Structure formats: C-alpha cells, structure tokens
Amino acid sequence: MAKDELSAGFTGSPSEPPTGVRKVAKTATEAVSREANAVVVGAADHPYTATGLALTVGALAFAIGFVVGRSSVDSGRRYWRWE
Numbered sequence: 449m450a451k452d453e454l455s456a457g458f459t460g461s462p463s464e465p466p467t468g469v470r471k472v473a474k475t476a477t478e479a480v481s482r483e484a485n486a487v488v489v490g491a492a493d494h495p496y497t498a499t500g501l502a503l504t505v506g507a508l509a510f511a512i513g514f515v516v517g518r519s520s521v522d523s524g525r526r527y528w529r530w531e
Contacts, residue, residue: 466474491498 465471
C-alpha cells in the first residue's frame with residue numbers, strides 16, 4: 449500500500465479553452481505579470497531613477513495628505529464649552 453501512487457485533484461489540462469470572464473481574467477493576469485516584470489527590469493537597469501521616482505511619489509503623497517489633513521482641522525468652534 450505504501451508503494452501506491454497517491455494522486456488528488458485535477459492534474460490534467462482543461463478540455464475547452466477559457467471563454468468569457470475567465471478568458472478576460474487570464475488575459476488581464478498575463479498583462480499585469482508582464483508589466484510588473486518590465487518594472488522590475490527597468491528598476492534593476494536604472495536604480496537611481498527608480499529611487500528618485502519612488503521618493504517623488506512619496507513626497508507628493510505626503511504633501512497631499514498634509515494639505516487634506518490641514519483642511520479638515522476644526523476652525524475654532526468647540527463642541528464642549530469649558531468655562
């Protein structure tokens with residue numbers, strides 16, 4: 449019994465190619481994978497440019513967050529009166 453090959457689940461390939469939503473999802477997954485690979489290769493080829501872009505995007509995100517946070521500060525009205 450220990451020498452028996454144990455197989456579980458589907459181990460073959462589907463008989464029909466994916467259609468509809470499955471085809472679109474597969475195509476989108478392949479496109480995202482290609483683009484992610486291109487970004488990694490580009491960052492490896494140009495590390496200083498990638499670092500500069502990452503810092504610039506981070507600084508812009510921080511500035512936008514700071515401005516939005518400052519605009520939501522209460523303008524002096526108090527909900528509780530302490531006298």
